[in-house]
Every structure is written in C-alpha cells, then in structure tokens.
Amino acid sequence: MSLPHAILTALLERPSSGLELTRRFDKSIGYFWSATHQQIYRELGRLEAEGYVRALPAEQPARGQKKRYEVLPAGRAELARWTSASQDPKPHRDALLLRLRAAAVVGTGGLKDDLRRHLELHRRQLAEYEEIERRDFPPGKDSTEDRLRHLVLRAGIDLETFWTQWLSHAVKELDGLPGAEDTAD
Amino acid sequence: MSLPHAILTALLERPSSGLELTRRFDKSIGYFWSATHQQIYRELGRLEAEGYVRALPAEQPARGQKKRYEVLPAGRAELARWTSASQDPKPHRDALLLRLRAAAVVGTGGLKDDLRRHLELHRRQLAEYEEIERRDFPPGKDSTEDRLRHLVLRAGIDLETFWTQWLSHAVKELDGLPGAEDTAD
DNA sequence: CGCCATTGTGCAACTAGTTGCACAATGGGT
DNA sequence: ACCCATTGTGCAACTAGTTGCACAATGGCG
Numbered sequence: 001m002s003l004p005h006a007i008l009t010a011l012l013e014r015p016s017s018g019l020e021l022t023r024r025f026d027k028s029i030g031y032f033w034s035a036t037h038q039q040i041y042r043e044l045g046r047l048e049a050e051g052y053v054r055a056l057p058a059e060q061p062a063r064g065q066k067k068r069y070e071v072l073p074a075g076r077a078e079l080a081r082w083t084s085a086s087q088d089p090k091p092h093r094d095a096l097l098l099r100l101r102a103a104a105v106v107g108t109g110g111l112k113d114d115l116r117r118h119l120e121l122h123r124r125q126l127a128e129y130e131e132i133e134r135r136d137f138p139p140g141k142d143s144t145e146d147r148l149r150h151l152v153l154r155a156g157i158d159l160e161t162f163w164t165q166w167l168s169h170a171v172k173e174l175d176g177l178p179g180a181e182d183t184a185d
Numbered sequence: 186m187s188l189p190h191a192i193l194t195a196l197l198e199r200p201s202s203g204l205e206l207t208r209r210f211d212k213s214i215g216y217f218w219s220a221t222h223q224q225i226y227r228e229l230g231r232l233e234a235e236g237y238v239r240a241l242p243a244e245q246p247a248r249g250q251k252k253r254y255e256v257l258p259a260g261r262a263e264l265a266r267w268t269s270a271s272q273d274p275k276p277h278r279d280a281l282l283l284r285l286r287a288a289a290v291v292g293t294g295g296l297k298d299d300l301r302r303h304l305e306l307h308r309r310q311l312a313e314y315e316e317i318e319r320r321d322f323p324p325g326k327d328s329t330e331d332r333l334r335h336l337v338l339r340a341g342i343d344l345e346t347f348w349t350q351w352l353s354h355a356v357k358e359l360d361g362l363p364g365a366e367d368t369a370d
Numbered sequence: 371c372g373c374c375a376t377t378g379t380g381c382a383a384c385t386a387g388t389t390g391c392a393c394a395a396t397g398g399g400t
Numbered sequence: 401a402c403c404c405a406t407t408g409t410g411c412a413a414c415t416a417g418t419t420g421c422a423c424a425a426t427g428g429c430g
Contacts, residue, residue, distance in 0.1 A: 001416075002280050009287040019378050033283050034276035039417065041380055067379085076291060083287045084295025087280060089303060091219035095187050095272060097337050098218050102194040102268045104333035106261060110269025118274060144362050148289035151358055152282050155351050162347050166340050173336055177329050186386075204408050224387065226410055252409085 003043050004052070006033040008071055008079040011053060015070040018044055031129075031156055044069060052078055100170070112174045119167040126160035129153060188228050189237070191218040193256055193264040196238060200255040203229055216314075216341055229254060237263055285355070297359045304352040311345035314338060 010021055010029050021044075022037040024030070035043075047053045052075030056068045071079075096118060103111050137150045195206055195214050206229075207222040209215070220228075232238045237260030241253045256264075281303060288296050322335045 002278075002283055003416080005287060006283055009283070009290055012290045017378080018380090022378095029283075029286065030276070032277050032279045034278065036418070037378085038380075038419085041378095045380090079287055080291040080294070083284045083291055084299075086295075086299045086302065087284075089306065090278075090280065091215070092217050093187075093219065093275075094217045094340075095275065097340055098187055098191055098194070098214075099268045099272075100333055101214065101337050102190060102264055104330040105194055105197045106265040106268055108333070109265070110271075114269075114271045117271065121274065145289040147358060147362065148285055148293070151355055152286050154354075155279075155282055158347055158351055162343055166343055169339075170336055173332060177332065188386080202408080203410090207408095221388070222408085223389085223410075226408095230410090 002033065002082075003035055003039060004047055005079055005082050006035065007040065007043055007047065008052065008075050011069055011071045012076065012079070015056065015068050017068050020068075032152070047075065051075075108174055108177065112171065115167055115171050115174065119164060119171060122160050122163040122167060126157065126164055129157045129160060133157065187218065187267075188220055188224060189232055190264055190267050191220065192225065192228055192232065193237065193260050196254055196256045197261065197264070200241065200253050202253050205253075217337070232260065236260075293359055293362060297356065300352055300356050300359065304349060304356060307345050307348040307352060311342065311349055314342045314345060318342065 006029055007021065010024055018041050021040050025035050051072060053069045053071050056070055099111060133153055191214055192206065195209055203226050206225050210220050236257060238254045238256050241255055284296060318338055
C-alpha cells in the first residue's frame with residue numbers, strides 16, 4: 001500500500017500533472033516503485049478526495065486538459081507518518097530463481113537463453129544507474145537530501161551489480177552442465 | 186502468474202498434502218516465492234481441475250483428511266514449457282527505498298530504527314541461508330540438480346549479503362546526518 | 371479547411387495476492 | 401466419556417496491480 005506515498009513524494013519533489021508523474025515513474029522513482037499511468041490517475045483521484053493533494057486551478061477544467069497537482073499539509077503529514085512507521089519487509093517473489101529451481105527437475109532447455117537476455121538487461125540498467133550517478137551526484141553534492149537520494153541510487157547500483165555477477169556465474173555454470181535433457185514431455 | 190508452477194515444482198520434488206506444501210513454502214521455495222496456505226489450497230484445486238495434478242486416492246475423502254497430490258504428465262509438460270519460455274523481469278517494488286527517498290523530503294525521524302530492525306532481519310536470514318548451505322551442499326554434492334539448486338541458494342546468500350552491507354552503510358550515513366527535522370508537521 | 375497522429379486523461383474489467391474467518395478430524399489430558 | 405488444543409482443509413471478501421480500451425484536445429500537413 002505505498003503507491004499513494006510514492007506519488008506524494010514525487011509531488012513534493014515537484015508539483016506535476018498525471019502525465020508528468022507517469023514519465024517520472026518511468027525514471028527515478030519508478031526504478032523501485034513502478035506504476036502505470038492508469039494507476040497514477042486513479043490514485044491521484046483518491047488522494048484528492050482524501051484532501052492530501054489538490055489540483056492547481058486551471059482556467060479550462062475540460063477533459064484533455066493538463067491538471068497539475070500539489071501536496072497539501074495533510075498529505076505531507078501522512079507521508080511523514082508512513083515513512084517513520086515500522087513496516088515488515090514484504091516476502092520476495094523472483095520468477096527467475098523459481099524457474100531455475102524448476103529446471104533442476106524438468107531440465108534446463110531454453111532457460112539458458114533467457115538467463116543471457118536477463119544478464120544483458122541488468123547490464124544496461126547498471127550502466128544507466130552509473131550514468132545517473134555521474135550526472136546527479138558529482139563529488140561535493142552532499143546536502144542531507146543529496147546524501148539520502150544517493151544512498152537509494154547506491155542500492156540500485158549494488159543490486160544490479162549483484163545480478164550481473166550472479167547471472168554471469170549462472171550462465172557459465174549452465175554451460176558446463178549436461179544440458180537440456182527432458183526439456184518437455 | 187507463477188504460483189501454480191511453484192507448486193508443480195514442489196510436488197515434483199516430493200508429492201505432498203496441502204499442509205506439507207505450506208510448510209515447505211515457509212522454507213526453501215518460499216524464500217523466493219512465498220504463498221499462504223489459502224493460496225495453495227485454492228491453486229491445488231485449480232491444478233487438479235486442469236488435469237495437472239491429482240490427489241492420491243485415500244479411503245476417507247472427508248474434510249479434515251490428509252490429501253496428497255502428485256503431478257501428472259500434463260503438469261510436468263506445462264512446467265517445462267513455462268520454465269523455458271522467455272519472460273520479462275517484473276518491475277521491482279521496494280518500500281524501504283521508497284521511504285528513504287520520502288525521508289529526503291519529510292525528514293528521517295523514526296526511519297533509522299526501522300533500518301536497524303531490517304538490518305537485523307537480513308542478518309538472521311543470511312545466517313539461515315549459510316546454515317542451509319553448510320547442511321545441504323557439502324563439497325562433493327554436485328549432481329546437475331544439486332548444482333542448480335545451489336546456484337539458487339547462492340543468489341539468496343548474495344542478496345542478503347548485499348542488504349546487510351547496504352543497510353549497515355545506510356544506518357551509518359543516517360547517524361552522521363542532522364537528523365529528524367520536520368518529521369511531521 | 372479537414373485529416374489524423376500524438377498527447378493527456380480516464381473508466382472498466384480482470385488477475386493475483388491477502389486477510390479473516392469457519393469448521394472437521396485427531397489425540398492427549400482429566 | 402468429554403473437553404479442547406492442534407492439525408488440516410477450505411470459502412469469501414477485500415486490496416492492489418494489470419490490461420484493454422475510450423475519448424478529448426492539439427498541432428502539423430495535405
């Protein structure tokens with residue numbers, strides 16, 4: 001139940017319209033909390049109904065009209081409450097690990113190619129994060145806000161580093177294995 | 186849409202009743218694909234209806250009765266198909282990173298304690314994985330199946346290692362920061 | 371001027387996962 | 401013999417996330 005809080009955070013960083021939010025969710029925030037535009041519009045409606053955000057008044061509130069939202073004090077308070085409240089980690093779900101485990105039973109046929117593909121995707125993501133780090137966090141930028149945001153980015157970088165290493169290892173390991181016995185019935 | 190495949194994998198490793206499956210999902214498989222007993226029972230019903238598994242016949246098919254399920258050939262084929270089909274990685278969702286980012290805007294009050302708590306949880310999980318590695322994968326156990334399962338376990342170990350390191354670093358960083366300014370309005 | 375691709379907003383239906391409860395059988399204690 | 405805690409199975413309702421579509425405004429192009 002964190003999408004509303006992700007939106008509040010994004011709106012506090014900068015008041016935006018639904019579409020702008022959607023774009024920003026495709027970058028930065030979306031790296032660890034993704035959302036489609038449909039989710040975002042729906043949630044903006046709810047947040048407005050609850051008095052957490054409001055639409056900045058526009059002359060023409062017609063349909064295909066840009067509506068910018070800003071966070072109200074109640075929204076900021078709610079975000080602060082949520083942020084500091086203790087939360088249990090959600091259980092992981094990783095389909096790739098599950099498939100590898102299944103492959104131990106039904107054979108590794110076909111899986112190897114997909115591992116390679118994932119490796120490539122993670123390499124790309126890692127490169128993107130490193131580019132962001134270079135661009136947004138040059139030495140010297142270390143206000144409190146910068147340090148915290150940098151910390152989040154470091155998590156992304158280290159995670160992608162882990163995945164590229166593990167996947168490289170996995171691919172190598174599968175290459176050394178007997179291979180695709182009983183792939184399908 | 187992988188719960189049915191997680192269940193098929195578990196049942197191929199060993200035919201089980203709903204409750205046995207539930208227990209095994211609290212260990213091993215559940216480490217990367219968690220499920221509650223309610224989900225499992227519901228899914229077993231579906232898998233049976235689709236002809237992927239069947240209940241081993243018991244004398245008294247009454248209510249509080251153990252029912253053991255086994256995988257049918259169609260189920261194995263479906264699992265093999267799913268395992269080797271290419272799948273895109275699901276977008277991540279990590280509430281802790283989101284909260285950290287929110288904290289850059291609304292202050293870090295309260296968050297630090299929870300980071301420490303999470304650090305402790307990840308340390309415990311890491312220790313558990315390492316114990317499993319010692320117990321189940323002594324040197325020499327390296328059949329194809331063992332190698333694949335070990336690979337999965339390694340992913341778990343490396344992930345928990347990452348989290349403990351990152352969280353240690355994050356806690357240290359927060360300690361050096363001005364602290365809980367505008368925590369709540 | 372009219373067409374139509376693009377931008378921006380949104381609803382509705384569906385799927386997956388979670389929470390809360392119910393209830394039968396079993397087996398040990400009194 | 402009876403109680404009741406534990407084990408095992410399951411339904412129903414709810415919440416969150418995804419997919420598919422719809423439709424208005426804008427602006428460039430023939």
